Amino acid sequence: MLTNSRFIxxxxxxxxSYFFAQQTNxxxxxxxxxxxxxxxxxxxxxxxxxxxxxxxxxxxxxLIQMKGATITTGNVQAFxxxxxxxxxxxxxxxxxxxxxxxxxxxxxxxxxxxxxxxxVQLVKVAVYNNVxxxxxxTSQPWNGTTGGIVAIKATxxxxxxxxxxxxxxxxxxx
Numbered sequence: 614m615l616t617n618s619r620f621i622x623x624x625x626x627x628x629x630s631y632f633f634a635q636q637t638n639x640x641x642x643x644x645x646x647x648x649x650x651x652x653x654x655x656x657x658x659x660x661x662x663x664x665x666x667x668x669x670x671x672x673x674x675x676l677i678q679m680k681g682a683t684i685t686t687g688n689v690q691a692f693x694x695x696x697x698x699x700x701x702x703x704x705x706x707x708x709x710x711x712x713x714x715x716x717x718x719x720x721x722x723x724x725x726x727x728x729x730x731x732x733v734q735l736v737k738v739a740v741y742n743n744v745x746x747x748x749x750x751t752s753q754p755w756n757g758t759t760g761g762i763v764a765i766k767a768t769x770x771x772x773x774x775x776x777x778x779x780x781x782x783x784x785x786x787x
Contacts, residue, residue: 651733734759
């Protein structure tokens with residue numbers, strides 16, 4: 614049977630361990646936290662990218678098609694009406710299982726379809742346990758092929774001491 618003093622010491626140890634674990638897993642972030650690359654080929658469970666140097670086995674990624682919809686053109690009342698999405702806007706998250714050159718294979722098959730000519734990009738998601746946004750978090754500006762997205766995942770908590778701001782970093786106006 615535990616004495617009161619031993620019980621208190623054990624409780625203190627657990628509380629201290631929990632607090633210490635939370636503090637050591639806490640991170641602060643600002644600036645651009647993601648890596649981006651264009652996708653040149655999509656198969657059932659893998660992609661080929663233009664540059665895989667920032668991506669590694671175990672990375673959590675976002676695959677997203679940025680463009681490709683067909684719209685009504687010409688000087689007509691329906692100008693700009695979407696007539697076919699052509700997979701534009703499709704996205705999903707995946708975990709990289711293997712990397713061979715610029716081909717990245719995922720742990721699971723992809724669920725959506727993608728049209729590479731619609732500017733598909735792969736974004737390395739910034740993953741944290743507990744994270745504090747200490748300065749403005751932004752994205753790489755959209756360059757016509759990649760960028761324009763902030764993707765953050767926290768297994769614990771996200772504290773906002775600053776903003777996420779991608780103003781002016783997305784698509785260029787028409």
